[in-house]
Amino acid sequence: MRCVANKKFVAILLGLMVVFPTHSWAEKNTDALVPLGNSIGVQLKLDKPTFVHDVLIDDKWWFKNGDQIVSLDEKPIASIADWKENSKETKEKKVSVEFLRENKRQAVLVSTEQLESMLPFIRDHTEGIGTITYVNPKTKEYGALGHQIIDHQISQTPPFLGGTIYLSEIARIHKSIPGSPGYKIAKQTSMNLRAGSVKANTVYGVFGKLNDSPIQSKDAIPVLKASNIKKGKAELYTAIEGNDVRPFQIDIIKVEETTFEFIVTDEELIEKTGGILQGMSGSPIIQNGKFAGAITHMVVDNPVKGAAISIQEMIKQRP
Numbered sequence: 001m002r003c004v005a006n007k008k009f010v011a012i013l014l015g016l017m018v019v020f021p022t023h024s025w026a027e028k029n030t031d032a033l034v035p036l037g038n039s040i041g042v043q044l045k046l047d048k049p050t051f052v053h054d055v056l057i058d059d060k061w062w063f064k065n066g067d068q069i070v071s072l073d074e075k076p077i078a079s080i081a082d083w084k085e086n087s088k089e090t091k092e093k094k095v096s097v098e099f100l101r102e103n104k105r106q107a108v109l110v111s112t113e114q115l116e117s118m119l120p121f122i123r124d125h126t127e128g129i130g131t132i133t134y135v136n137p138k139t140k141e142y143g144a145l146g147h148q149i150i151d152h153q154i155s156q157t158p159p160f161l162g163g164t165i166y167l168s169e170i171a172r173i174h175k176s177i178p179g180s181p182g183y184k185i186a187k188q189t190s191m192n193l194r195a196g197s198v199k200a201n202t203v204y205g206v207f208g209k210l211n212d213s214p215i216q217s218k219d220a221i222p223v224l225k226a227s228n229i230k231k232g233k234a235e236l237y238t239a240i241e242g243n244d245v246r247p248f249q250i251d252i253i254k255v256e257e258t259t260f261e262f263i264v265t266d267e268e269l270i271e272k273t274g275g276i277l278q279g280m281s282g283s284p285i286i287q288n289g290k291f292a293g294a295i296t297h298m299v300v301d302n303p304v305k306g307a308a309i310s311i312q313e314m315i316k317q318r319p
Contacts, residue, residue, distance in 0.1 A: 047160055072097055080123075143315065146308070224288075282294050
């Protein structure tokens with residue numbers, strides 16, 4: 001869970017932080033978008049293999065959680081596969097591991113026996129689940145989650161080289177109760193069936209381009225201007241069983257400049273999920289047949305209450 005400025009709310013999913021320049025969307029057609037709501041798995045390739053746990057090297061020295069590996073025995077390391085291959089090839093009793101810590105290069109001598117034992121504490125990717133929000137029917141560009149992916153194991157936002165989204169199915173629900181957020185338990189439909197690429201991971205969501213097939217085509221609907229979102233009835237679209245995306249009733253109770261708050265009123269959704277779940281981040285919200293926004297946060301002590309970003313703001317801030 002990641003706390004936000006308003007301490008009543010917590011972000012619903014995972015996350016990471018990369019700063020990207022923003023561009024005007026005035027030249028692009030975003031008057032109508034296709035609302036989705038499908039569950040997706042997200043995998044980001046880290047810029048460098050990264051320690052996800054402190055690792056003791058000798059009695060006085062540790063690799064620290066978040067250290068990024070640059071080279072092993074003076075050979076560049078770009079992946080776990082590189083680490084394994086170079087570890088096998090080394091002939092020395094001790095080898096130099098060069099790494100980045102707080103953007104400063106350092107090096108330490110490590111025994112060859114320790115190289116294999118360190119491997120379980122190193123990752124070259126980060127992953128999680130969420131919900132895809134929309135696709136532009138003309139450009140195939142999509143937005144998802146409505147907030148940033150954060151890698152909680154390393155408690156920071158390392159740069160990434162690119163990524164992939166996969167369709168997933170909801171296998172089980174762990175229900176939300178006041179004070180204890182629930183979550184979706186999902187499984188990949190197929191690791192070989194890539195739904196699209198990841199181009200950016202920002203505070204406004206994950207963005208990229210969809211492939212041609214995996215997500216079924218739906219009709220595009222008009223984008224609702226943030227200033228036209230009103231208090232009252234609306235629907236959120238999400239999957240809570242398999243990959244079946246369905247509408248559920250909500251009431252919008254407060255509208256601000258770029259965000260709004262709502263309460264889940266759908267009795268079936270409350271019965272099955274307790275309200276909002278981790279993994280619902282990005283679920284599209286429709287009001288009066290127009291695309292209003294996407295879920296971003298929930299209230300921990302009252303899981304039927306949540307917050308959303310307006311879709312106009314989400315696409316405006318897309319890199």
